[in-house]
Amino acid sequence: MIDKTVRSMAEAMDGIKDGSTVLLGGFGSVGQPDALLDGLIETGATDLVVVANNAGSGRVGLAKLMELGRVRRIICSFPRSQGSVVFEELYRTGKIELEIVPQGTMAERMRAAGAGVGAFFTPTSYGTKLAEGKEAREINGRWQVLEYALHGDIALVEAWEADRWGNLTYNKSGRNFNAVMATAAKTTIVQAHHIVPLGALDPEAVATPGIFVDRVLHVPGTGVFA
């Protein structure tokens, strides 16, 4: 019997190595797997490359992981957001590497990784400083920039419902990067608000089929997301 649900955070985080690339779901605070982030902090894993839309805020979650010096490099589209004080300080003092990627290119690079596509050409960023040093080609009359697939070792995902096969649904704009990151990592770890019996999810409504999921931890929502 397949059962991807795990009973403890330690089990969810098992085997995460130093130097891993971690894909971190969420857009702002919506759909962000906060409990798994805390679990990642507890593991002590360091020298991490984190892929996330934002570079954390306040001093919790991703910001705490960075403040502890455990993130070597962050790949994101929008590092500067309200309260991104830890990132700003680390970046100013040269203690973290930053790769800025247009948001759609970032999503597409992970879709490519999940779909076995090695690289693709896109018009986004052509003629800008984010395309400097990248190969460009004129395709169908339009200049386009070569972008490589972005693979993760680990994806941390927040879902709304999950079953023991790892089939997932999301809640409204909480889907965001979660569903594409789930496809792009060697190990996809999910925190789900609700664990439901196999067969309870409408097959037409499953947004991430279990083939993309390795471990599911039940984490009921707290605060405004309860």
Next chain:
Amino acid sequence: MTSWTRAEMAARIAADIPEGWYVNLGIGMPTLVADHVPLDREVIFHSENGVLGMGPAPSPEEADPWLINAGKQQVTLRTGGSYVHHADSFAMIRGGHLDLCVLGGFEVAENGDLANWATSDNDTSPAVGGAMDLAAGARQLWVMMEHTTKDGRSKLVHRCGYPLTAPACVQRVYTNLAVLDVTETGFRVVELAPGVTPEALTAATAAELEFAS
């Protein structure tokens, strides 16, 4: 010289958006445009974080922390709306499915170049978000911005000084002083705000202007 208020600029843009268009409104000033499109004119608003068919801000009873827009403000979903993940949301943008995007701007050049994400080459940690995807991908790109900076410099320029968001992407600019099209020969004035003379607009603009005769 009088000029349009932000609400008047938003209303002016909204009046140019026909029913049936799929539209992305950039963070900041452009989000005001939605308030001026009546709900019975079916314009479908898209938000980068996976919301198609975004409705107005919620009443306190409707507020749902799971439903935000790209500016991280709480929004609603119109009847008929849908949710997608980020890669599909940007496929709508990058695949040329949006009829229109309205973005804010730091500078627009007379060749249609847009600069709206970083204010210098050594900006400490610039945040691009979805601006480059929108500028390259939407079928039409309109820019909504003040005509000049707070210290009086023209934001319409011969060539952009700030880092580009995308080259030759802007079709139309709505400022507090005028509506201008970007043409093969430069900016062409479509409409002047009430009380703004051609001479005053020319004096406020660091680019050549063509006035309809």
